[in-house]
Amino acid sequence: MQSPGPVNTEVEWDRFDPQAYVRHNYADLRSDDRELLRRTRDFFAAAKLTDARCVDVGSGANLYPALTLLPFARAIDLCELSTSNVRWLRTQVDGYDELWDPYWQVCVEHPAYAALSDPRQRLAQVGQVCRTSVFDLPQHTWDAGTMFFVACSISADRAEAEHAVARFLRALRPGAPFAVAVMLGSVGYRVGLRSFPAVALHRAEVVAGIAAGAYDVTVHEERPRPPLRDGYQSMLLTTGRTRG
Numbered sequence: 001m002q003s004p005g006p007v008n009t010e011v012e013w014d015r016f017d018p019q020a021y022v023r024h025n026y027a028d029l030r031s032d033d034r035e036l037l038r039r040t041r042d043f044f045a046a047a048k049l050t051d052a053r054c055v056d057v058g059s060g061a062n063l064y065p066a067l068t069l070l071p072f073a074r075a076i077d078l079c080e081l082s083t084s085n086v087r088w089l090r091t092q093v094d095g096y097d098e099l100w101d102p103y104w105q106v107c108v109e110h111p112a113y114a115a116l117s118d119p120r121q122r123l124a125q126v127g128q129v130c131r132t133s134v135f136d137l138p139q140h141t142w143d144a145g146t147m148f149f150v151a152c153s154i155s156a157d158r159a160e161a162e163h164a165v166a167r168f169l170r171a172l173r174p175g176a177p178f179a180v181a182v183m184l185g186s187v188g189y190r191v192g193l194r195s196f197p198a199v200a201l202h203r204a205e206v207v208a209g210i211a212a213g214a215y216d217v218t219v220h221e222e223r224p225r226p227p228l229r230d231g232y233q234s235m236l237l238t239t240g241r242t243r244g
């Protein structure tokens with residue numbers, strides 16, 4: 001029988017080029033990311049978190065999920081498997097590039113974020129980069145978390161996507177607010193000259209996987225026409241609180 005494609009441990013994650021990824025995906029703030037950012041911001045602002053221990057899983061080369069946690073965090077752990085992305089993340093935690101300023105500008109449209117005058121300095125204070133796999137996260141450790149474009153994009157194995165979501169939710173304390181974003185219908189993606197695998201997820205299976213470990217779940221599907229990026233149908237943002 002033909003293999004559906006590589007599993008997570010078969011992919012050369014250390015060859016992921018964070019600069020190329022950022023250039024391609026985040027150099028300009030696109031309308032789909034803006035919408036996900038706005039919704040995630042409003043969700044965490046309404047969650048009334050204070051002094052929270054937060055996590056962003058599979059941070060790769062994207063800071064905006066971590067920015068949505070910043071005003072409420074006493075710590076943000078950026079958990080990532082790829083050594084090249086870990087190196088990139090450490091430079092960004094020390095003082096992030098101006099490219100992320102427009103993303104923070106979207107955040108400060110909400111008063112809970114506007115109250116934070118120096119987000120760069122705050123991230124340097126609370127951010128910590130950890131080289132770890134989503135599959136090895138400890139249980140019930142964080143008060144809030146984000147995981148963006150990871151479950152769909154870490155292998156071609158559907159079971160691993162489901163497992164990644166379950167592990168992420170289980171890593172949060174019971175009742176913890178979270179935001180998970182995935183690409184639907186992804187056929188894989190290129191980063192610089194390299195190709196990385198993906199699973200063509202369907203909305204119903206993602207929502208069922210989240211609902212198995214969460215309550216108060218909300219779902220938003222962002223379908224820009226024409227698509228803003230190659231190789232996927234839409235973006236799905238789910239927010240909610242973990243059952244524990």
Ligand SMILES: C[S@@+](CC[C@H](N)C(=O)[O-])C[C@H]1O[C@@H](n2cnc3c(N)ncnc32)[C@H](O)[C@@H]1O
Pocket residue numbers: 008013016057058059060061062079080081082085132133134135147148149150153154
């Ligand atoms: C498509 S990128 C998403 C990056 C970023 N979160 C974003 O929003 O653009 C997938 C990320 O998952 C990371 N990754 C792959 N396998 C992983 C694993 N087992 N645990 C944690 N992260 C992993 C990759 O290195 C990469 O940074």
